Amino acid sequence: MNILILGHAGSGKSTLVKNFGEYLVANYSVRRVNLDPATRPIFKADADCREFVKTEEVMEKFKLGINGALLKSIEILGKHIHDLILEDDFVLYDTPGQLELFLYTDFGERFSEKLKGNAVAIFLIDSSLCQTPENYLSAVFQSAVVSLRTSIPTLTVFNKTDIKKPLPYSEIERLIEKSEGVLSEAMVNLLPFYNLTSLRYRTIEISAQNGDGFDDLFSAVNEVLCACGDIS
Ligand SMILES: Nc1nc2c(ncn2[C@@H]2O[C@H](COP(=O)(O)OP(=O)(O)OP(=O)(O)O)[C@@H](O)[C@H]2O)c(=O)[nH]1
Ligand SMILES: [Mg+2]
Numbered sequence: 001m002n003i004l005i006l007g008h009a010g011s012g013k014s015t016l017v018k019n020f021g022e023y024l025v026a027n028y029s030v031r032r033v034n035l036d037p038a039t040r041p042i043f044k045a046d047a048d049c050r051e052f053v054k055t056e057e058v059m060e061k062f063k064l065g066i067n068g069a070l071l072k073s074i075e076i077l078g079k080h081i082h083d084l085i086l087e088d089d090f091v092l093y094d095t096p097g098q099l100e101l102f103l104y105t106d107f108g109e110r111f112s113e114k115l116k117g118n119a120v121a122i123f124l125i126d127s128s129l130c131q132t133p134e135n136y137l138s139a140v141f142q143s144a145v146v147s148l149r150t151s152i153p154t155l156t157v158f159n160k161t162d163i164k165k166p167l168p169y170s171e172i173e174r175l176i177e178k179s180e181g182v183l184s185e186a187m188v189n190l191l192p193f194y195n196l197t198s199l200r201y202r203t204i205e206i207s208a209q210n211g212d213g214f215d216d217l218f219s220a221v222n223e224v225l226c227a228c229g230d231i232s
Pocket of ligand 1: 011012013015036095096097098161163206208209
């Protein structure tokens, strides 16, 4: 079973791979894969893309700035996809900090295609960024984009809840309906997009740092991966 972890810079992807990996290891055989060419993994990586390309070396060699070098690194990794897909009870994949390096590249597209069928994606969101209806909805849309771009069933997961919890959805609806103006009207029309995400079934709130919510995350992953794909 493959678990692909995506999210914005600093949302806690690597911490989740490390600590959720340790959680799973109590009962399963687990492997971890680093797909971030710019960062040395904080977990023991069973496959590491930095064996094939290191962004700091690409900057030097091709005289590129950081963004150009990241794109070049990902392009180079396109030749090594088969080295970076492992098999085990669970394989956790840590992706680059910049979400678009996976979502909007040939590498990401081909990688997702190879995982498809036996994979779940986790779109990790820093809960402190979901404190207003606008912010919450933008996270919802991005989660829908992740599932559309990867074609992998995607769980929307709120992280860092040891610091702050996201606003509850009922509160979002209430705040939007109470407010007035063009933005509010537009947002009411966008609310159904919520149903394109796993949030329609349940909100998964975790702390990748201290392990809160891992039982719930584990159940949701299994429910997605079971034949019925029903996470209700
Ligand atoms: N309080 C708290 N801090 C967290 C949690 N998860 C991650 N962090 C912290 O957030 C920071 C970023 O965590 P990372 O795991 O490196 O996040 P990332 O998404 O891999 O970051 P990039 O790969 O750079 O995009 C680190 O300082 C972590 O210790 C959490 O659940 N709670
Ligand atoms: Mg990371």
